[in-house]
Amino acid sequence: MMEEVAQAVPDKSDSGFSEFKRRLFRNRAAIFGVIILSLMFLCAVFAPWLALSDYARQDLPSMLQAPSWGHPFGTDEFGRDIFSRIVYGARVSLVVGFLAVGISLAIGLLLGSLAGYFGGFVDHGICALIDIAWAFPMTLLAIAIIAILGPSLFNVCLAIAASSWAAFARIVRGQFLSLKSQEFVEAARILGFSDGRIILRHIFPNAIAPVVVLTTLEVPKAIIVEATLSFLGLGVQPPIPSWGSIMSSGRSFLFEAPWITLFPGLMIVLVVMGFNLFGDALRDSLDPRLRN
Amino acid sequence: MLRYAIKRIFLLIPILLGMTIIVFSMLHLAPGDPIDLVVGPNVTPEVRENIRHQYGLDRPVAIQYVSFVKRLLRGDLGQSILQHKPVAEIILEKFPVTLELGLTSLVISFLIAVPIGIKAAVKRNTVTDYASMSLSLVGMSMPTFWFGLMLLYLFAYKLRLFPISGYGTWRHLFLPALAIGITDAALTARMVRSSMLEVIRQDYIRTAHSKGLSKKAVINRHALKNALIPIITLLGLRIGWIMGGSVVVEIVFTRPGLGRMMVEAILSRDYPVVQGGMVVLTAAIILGNLLADVLYAVVDPRIKLR
Numbered sequence: 001m002m003e004e005v006a007q008a009v010p011d012k013s014d015s016g017f018s019e020f021k022r023r024l025f026r027n028r029a030a031i032f033g034v035i036i037l038s039l040m041f042l043c044a045v046f047a048p049w050l051a052l053s054d055y056a057r058q059d060l061p062s063m064l065q066a067p068s069w070g071h072p073f074g075t076d077e078f079g080r081d082i083f084s085r086i087v088y089g090a091r092v093s094l095v096v097g098f099l100a101v102g103i104s105l106a107i108g109l110l111l112g113s114l115a116g117y118f119g120g121f122v123d124h125g126i127c128a129l130i131d132i133a134w135a136f137p138m139t140l141l142a143i144a145i146i147a148i149l150g151p152s153l154f155n156v157c158l159a160i161a162a163s164s165w166a167a168f169a170r171i172v173r174g175q176f177l178s179l180k181s182q183e184f185v186e187a188a189r190i191l192g193f194s195d196g197r198i199i200l201r202h203i204f205p206n207a208i209a210p211v212v213v214l215t216t217l218e219v220p221k222a223i224i225v226e227a228t229l230s231f232l233g234l235g236v237q238p239p240i241p242s243w244g245s246i247m248s249s250g251r252s253f254l255f256e257a258p259w260i261t262l263f264p265g266l267m268i269v270l271v272v273m274g275f276n277l278f279g280d281a282l283r284d285s286l287d288p289r290l291r292n
Numbered sequence: 293m294l295r296y297a298i299k300r301i302f303l304l305i306p307i308l309l310g311m312t313i314i315v316f317s318m319l320h321l322a323p324g325d326p327i328d329l330v331v332g333p334n335v336t337p338e339v340r341e342n343i344r345h346q347y348g349l350d351r352p353v354a355i356q357y358v359s360f361v362k363r364l365l366r367g368d369l370g371q372s373i374l375q376h377k378p379v380a381e382i383i384l385e386k387f388p389v390t391l392e393l394g395l396t397s398l399v400i401s402f403l404i405a406v407p408i409g410i411k412a413a414v415k416r417n418t419v420t421d422y423a424s425m426s427l428s429l430v431g432m433s434m435p436t437f438w439f440g441l442m443l444l445y446l447f448a449y450k451l452r453l454f455p456i457s458g459y460g461t462w463r464h465l466f467l468p469a470l471a472i473g474i475t476d477a478a479l480t481a482r483m484v485r486s487s488m489l490e491v492i493r494q495d496y497i498r499t500a501h502s503k504g505l506s507k508k509a510v511i512n513r514h515a516l517k518n519a520l521i522p523i524i525t526l527l528g529l530r531i532g533w534i535m536g537g538s539v540v541v542e543i544v545f546t547r548p549g550l551g552r553m554m555v556e557a558i559l560s561r562d563y564p565v566v567q568g569g570m571v572v573l574t575a576a577i578i579l580g581n582l583l584a585d586v587l588y589a590v591v592d593p594r595i596k597l598r
Binding site: 139 | 306307310311314315318321429430432433434435436437438439441442444445449532533535536537539540543544554555558559561563566570573574577578581
């Protein structure tokens with residue numbers, strides 16, 4: 001009898017977070033994703049130590065060499081070491097991925113919570129904005145914005161954020177709509193708390209789970225769009241190596257030196273896969289109802 | 293039905309207006325004086341003022357916007373600065389190239405995705421399911437242009453099965469359509485799978501099972517039809533992705549389509565062409581979504597009530 005009661009009362013080790021952690025790390029796919037992503041972060045942080053040579057060092061006699069022990073991923077048309085360029089390129093991909101999604105997150109949280117909390121004509125206006133942003137395909141809108149702002153690392157982030165904020169706004173709005181009519185929000189209102197405090201302290205913490213999941217799934221999209229823009233010559237400018245710009249120069253030598261294009265693309269596949277695996281597992285463990 | 297379609301069309305008006313505002317602002321937000329794009333920097337101020345007047349750039353921005361929309365409604369997309377031709381004429385020439393690629397990719401994508409998605413759902417949690425979902429994960433993670441480059445290297449250069457570039461026959465079309473189709477199928481297959489899983493859980497499927505129908509009959513006759521309904525909406529949503537994908541894939545395979553036209557125009561700062569391309573592509577996407585929505589309501593009458 002006593003034991004049953006003790007079981008019914010949740011103790012600290014059974015808290016929501018440890019349950020979440022247990023579910024997340026039971027998932028082998030999630031662990032695989034985490035390993036890929038950790039390697040990627042280490043790669044970006046320790047780029048100067050990992051790189052075999054400076055990413056911009058030209059060595060014309062050894063141009064367009066196939067992969068070998070000295071150059072594991074081969075060399076490009078200036079004899080630059082592809083492996084070193086890819087290692088440095090990880091920085092660009094990660095910075096753009098997180099900065100772009102950070103900007104979209106900020107815009108999406110602000111507009112989504114305003115629309116969901118206040119409703120009425122604020123909601124109508126913001127929903128119209130969301131619909132407009134959704135009507136533009138991400139890549140095309142990003143290309144158009146780069147056409148206006150000119151290519152640079154920060155502008156690439158802005159261009160990606162311009163279309164991906166809508167996904168955040170939509171999901172935050174939905175959360176706010178369903179949470180604002182719940183009793184604990186009503187209680188907070190009766191206590192006389194300000195709208196700002198209710199939004200930030202009461203609704204927000206409860207709305208965060210799907211936003212976290214969406215973030216992990218939007219970062220890889222941003223990485224792909226960055227690579228696409230750089231491939232088109234509209235992204236990060238030389239001499240800074242980005243995976244997209246390495247492939248852009250590799251395109252001219254695709255048949256003589258396919259490794260220039262092959263390896264940066266494989267890196268993107270790996271990293272995007274890491275984020276997707278992690279994001280899927282995160283969704284399953286934060287909200288088991290969505291599990292399929 | 294008609295009322296629902298009309299309601300949907302009215303809801304498009306603010307979206308179309310927003311789209312025109314964005315496209316209109318492109319020219320005005322771009323750094324530098326738009327006049328510099330038409331004439332060199334070495335002309336007298338009088339000539340500049342003349343041109344400014346001729347293009348209506350001396351009028352208030354709001355009035356310029358209204359006349360921009362009026363011209364759009366007449367199908368006038370302006371003049372290309374570099375090619376000295378009406379933009380509408382250039383686009384009319386390129387649009388079929390992109391449309392052909394887009395539609396073929398869409399067909400390839402659904403031909404791959406629907407059977408795989410259904411098989412994975414029916415054989416849930418078996419090797420078949422895991423294998424197809426792992427493949428789909430890899431497909432989803434590939435940048436379309438990179439996959440296109442790899443196909444180009446392998447099938448056009450190494451195996452010499454297809455031409456390396458160009459436009460005209462189905463052999464020119466196949467590789468680019470495959471590049472978009474396969475990467476798109478990866479995502480679509482996942483959605484087909486979850487839509488099918490949703491249906492399998494329904495009461496009427498249990499009823500069909502319990503009245504003694506074979507598993508095959510239940511899946512083919514009862515589940516499949518209902519699982520395909522949400523896929524129609526997907527069809528509309530994928531159009532945007534496919535159009536975006538075709539922009540880069542056209543560059544990879546040097547196809548003379550809208551995507552290549554746009555990127556070249558951006559690099560040479562031929563803004564009227566960029567604007568025209570944006571208008572046509574987004575209009576195509578918006579119309580595609582509308583079509584899918586209306587089609588959805590036709591096959592699923594419950595939608596109209598919402």
